[in-house]
Amino acid sequence: ENIFDRSRMAPKTPIKNEPVDLSKQKSCTPERNPITPVKIIDRPQPDPWTPTANLKMLISAASPDMRDREKKKELFRPIENSEQSDTPDSLQYDMVDDSTVDEFEKQRPSRKQKSLGLLCQKFLARYPSYPLSTEKTTISLDEVASILGVERRRIYDIVNVLESLHLVSRVAKNQYCWHGWHNLSQTLKTLQEAGEQQYGELMTFFQHKEQDLEYKFGEQKKETIPDSQDRPLMDFSEPDCTSASANSRKDKSLRIMSQKFVMLFLVSKTKIVTLDIAAKILIEETQDTVDHSKFKTKVRRLYDIANVLTSLGLIKKVHVTEERGRKPAFKWIGPVEFPGKTTNLGELRGHSPISDLLPGTQGACAPYQICATGRQRFTRHTSFNSAQSCEETGRKVSFEPSSPHQERQDEYCSKMRNPAAVCRQKIEEDTRNPSVTSPLSLFSVPGDSDFCVNPLPQAVFPVVQADVPSLSLPNGISSQAPHPSTLAASKTENGKPTLLPNQPFLCFPSSSLFMLCGGLQENNLRESLSSAGDTGNRSAEAQAAVPSAVCQKRSSHKCTSPSAPVDDEEPAVKKQTMEQRDLPLSLVVSKKPIESPKAESTPGSGCSSAVHLEAFHLDLTSPAAPEASNKEPTKPLDSQEQEKGSENKDPDEPSPGKAHISTKSTNQPSLPQYLYVQSTAGLSSFNFLLPANQAPGAISLAANQLPSLSVPCVMVPSAALASFPLVCSPTITSPLPTVPDGSFSAATSMSFSMSSLASTAPVFIGTTAVVTPKVSPAPSVDPQQPAHPAQHLSPALPRSCGAVKLDSHVCMGHPVTLLKLQQPSSAPLTPKNIRPVHHEAFFKTPGSLGDPVAWKKNEGNQTRNASSVQRRLEISSTSPD
DNA sequence: CGATCCCGCCACATT
DNA sequence: AATGTGGCGGGATCG
Numbered sequence: 013e014n015i016f017d018r019s020r021m022a023p024k025t026p027i028k029n030e031p032v033d034l035s036k037q038k039s040c041t042p043e044r045n046p047i048t049p050v051k052i053i054d055r056p057q058p059d060p061w062t063p064t065a066n067l068k069m070l071i072s073a074a075s076p077d078m079r080d081r082e083k084k085k086e087l088f089r090p091i092e093n094s095e096q097s098d099t100p101d102s103l104q105y106d107m108v109d110d111s112t113v114d115e116f117e118k119q120r121p122s123r124k125q126k127s128l129g130l131l132c133q134k135f136l137a138r139y140p141s142y143p144l145s146t147e148k149t150t151i152s153l154d155e156v157a158s159i160l161g162v163e164r165r166r167i168y169d170i171v172n173v174l175e176s177l178h179l180v181s182r183v184a185k186n187q188y189c190w191h192g193w194h195n196l197s198q199t200l201k202t203l204q205e206a207g208e209q210q211y212g213e214l215m216t217f218f219q220h221k222e223q224d225l226e227y228k229f230g231e232q233k234k235e236t237i238p239d240s241q242d243r244p245l246m247d248f249s250e251p252d253c254t255s256a257s258a259n260s261r262k263d264k265s266l267r268i269m270s271q272k273f274v275m276l277f278l279v280s281k282t283k284i285v286t287l288d289i290a291a292k293i294l295i296e297e298t299q300d301t302v303d304h305s306k307f308k309t310k311v312r313r314l315y316d317i318a319n320v321l322t323s324l325g326l327i328k329k330v331h332v333t334e335e336r337g338r339k340p341a342f343k344w345i346g347p348v349e350f351p352g353k354t355t356n357l358g359e360l361r362g363h364s365p366i367s368d369l370l371p372g373t374q375g376a377c378a379p380y381q382i383c384a385t386g387r388q389r390f391t392r393h394t395s396f397n398s399a400q401s402c403e404e405t406g407r408k409v410s411f412e413p414s415s416p417h418q419e420r421q422d423e424y425c426s427k428m429r430n431p432a433a434v435c436r437q438k439i440e441e442d443t444r445n446p447s448v449t450s451p452l453s454l455f456s457v458p459g460d461s462d463f464c465v466n467p468l469p470q471a472v473f474p475v476v477q478a479d480v481p482s483l484s485l486p487n488g489i490s491s492q493a494p495h496p497s498t499l500a501a502s503k504t505e506n507g508k509p510t511l512l513p514n515q516p517f518l519c520f521p522s523s524s525l526f527m528l529c530g531g532l533q534e535n536n537l538r539e540s541l542s543s544a545g546d547t548g549n550r551s552a553e554a555q556a557a558v559p560s561a562v563c564q565k566r567s568s569h570k571c572t573s574p575s576a577p578v579d580d581e582e583p584a585v586k587k588q589t590m591e592q593r594d595l596p597l598s599l600v601v602s603k604k605p606i607e608s609p610k611a612e613s614t615p616g617s618g619c620s621s622a623v624h625l626e627a628f629h630l631d632l633t634s635p636a637a638p639e640a641s642n643k644e645p646t647k648p649l650d651s652q653e654q655e656k657g658s659e660n661k662d663p664d665e666p667s668p669g670k671a672h673i674s675t676k677s678t679n680q681p682s683l684p685q686y687l688y689v690q691s692t693a694g695l696s697s698f699n700f701l702l703p704a705n706q707a708p709g710a711i712s713l714a715a716n717q718l719p720s721l722s723v724p725c726v727m728v729p730s731a732a733l734a735s736f737p738l739v740c741s742p743t744i745t746s747p748l749p750t751v752p753d754g755s756f757s758a759a760t761s762m763s764f765s766m767s768s769l770a771s772t773a774p775v776f777i778g779t780t781a782v783v784t785p786k787v788s789p790a791p792s793v794d795p796q797q798p799a800h801p802a803q804h805l806s807p808a809l810p811r812s813c814g815a816v817k818l819d820s821h822v823c824m825g826h827p828v829t830l831l832k833l834q835q836p837s838s839a840p841l842t843p844k845n846i847r848p849v850h851h852e853a854f855f856k857t858p859g860s861l862g863d864p865v866a867w868k869k870n871e872g873n874q875t876r877n878a879s880s881v882q883r884r885l886e887i888s889s890t891s892p893d
Numbered sequence: 894c895g896a897t898c899c900c901g902c903c904a905c906a907t908t
Numbered sequence: 909a910a911t912g913t914g915g916c917g918g919g920a921t922c923g
Binding site for chain 3: 122123124153164165168169172185186266305308309312313
């Protein structure tokens, strides 16, 4: 009744405002749109509905009572018709058809009909996409609410999101001004820039961070992050204003969340963002708060935002399949590139919320650019050539200190991570090789940083670049696949691997590179490579079958949810138990890439499948490599895999092949080859280069399942954030000996989890190292970073780098290399034990754990009375311990 | 049964 | 104090 009343009333009230508006708009809208053509943006944006639609609206407005029916039938119907053509399918208009049949049924407006998305469409329909500059269209909330027959509250939801994109702006109480799409591209551009600054790398960072948080959650970490807690990262969002204006709680409103959400898309390579990840990232620093309910709420909000964005035709719903199953995600279908206008950040800053987003240091732009530039430098890879590497290093170093960003970064680091860790890192960095470790890494764009030390002089580079998973590689051939996916496209720009004439290897923009230099027995490398390539990270990793990883994943599976990060945590405990099972992981990993493509229209995207916070686990096991080599035939994990269920992948494998193996000399058998695998994982991807010649150990999978993979060296540059560069310089030749085949896993498997933030610090893992710490520092490997590795790592990193995740992973079964780093052998267990518990309590899905639910229930009873805040507090208090 | 997300209470902000 | 805003999460609905 209320509503009705309002609606009736509304028309009256509004009058004072401007009766004109309505009429004007209505009449104009339809016409204009068509005219509008001017479109700046080519994207298929949804045009206004048919003119009829407007009429309908009028009608409905006129007779509120009828409204509902009208809406359903008439209103929508026309829309449907007209729309299909114009608008992206993604929109959800479908429903109504049936209505024709059952008119009376209108009674029951089905939830969908009331959906925010639909409402938003209706809302948008009322205004011209590209209003003439001359006329201002004002929007009266009351009016609109009544016309659309909804409560005002809902209008706020819509308007807030629109406002975040500057499609409208608030002029006064109850009054908004409609701007239309004119500035959208600019806004997006601004957001993108801001996003890169904030999230570009941080994205991953955050993700990791969160995971860490969870870990920390329990204890220590918190300490480290004191300030953040108090004043979380307000800066992120409102750097400028922080102090002054900042505080209004509202700031964190839907508006900002919306912007951040959009930023994530713009920053994401894949253009796909899963809800849970977004939620985690957006939750911001409130780390401690991380409880489940908060997460849930965040997700709910994101749905609201997503609905509006969907109506705007900027995103569409998709699903990414992961280990756990499929997760809801959204894909950006709006404009990706923004026309040249260089946006002046300053402008936006001033007034719009966006401004808030921008980093405080405006001068920043410069740095930012630098960074960007940096990306392109592929040179690093040249690292093979020591000389170059040096240069680069120098560069990095040089600007590192000065740039504000850096500072920022540091801050983040400190906040997020343990300061101590940071320090260590630095130290370590200095010690070894600045280039690698330098904080810059963060800066460095995700894609780029890679260092490869090439042990092999000869290095030829048969490198293949894996563009995107989407590609299907034939055999090991390095066919470049054209990539379809947008990603690919985008990627290509930056990321394309460029070959330097002189240089033996290629540089990949991708965030991280893994180089495996092992001697491959076979020439087949390519094949293997190829296989590896596509499976690349996943398969290899997966297959590598690091139990640990598996474990986690599993845990995660259980958890229904949202708390992806949780996995890490929980796993610890469970892991142990689970370890044995291990297998699943590999599968899991693979899945993403695989499935996602299916699910989604764009294959490419699939691989990346959104950003997955979860740690990326790289597991390199000797077996894995081999497997890769075998590629088609063997793909399935040999022994382990089977168990798990090698099942699925097969189909995908071929197509997905991310990596291409380029063998210059294809034929040549013995040539060293590198595999480059791009990680699909959204943010930080791992790239692998496998050089074939070195070690004898090579990979002979087929023969044994355990082929010991001699991984001479693995280097993982942490490109961007979190990734911590790992360098494994095992003794080349005699790497794994320690482990007998039986436990192949033990032997060489390495599992890395990128996740940890701290990881920035490069980690060196020497397979052999285990045995001998010093080992073979540099045998062939890097001049720069020679041998230190192991030692440094173990001590320092523990927490920061690998500590969290690695440990867990490492723990698994693979005593081997990894262990060395963090903990000697299987020790892994210990660390984990601690946290998991806590986490579980909070993060796990209610379902999994009884407790949480229980709490809620209780709370629920009290509920309303107690403010949400209170509730939380309660919970937190209880749970924490 | 999990994914969505409508609905509207209620706290905080603004007038 | 009234009214505007909008955080928030219960719980209904959808798939």
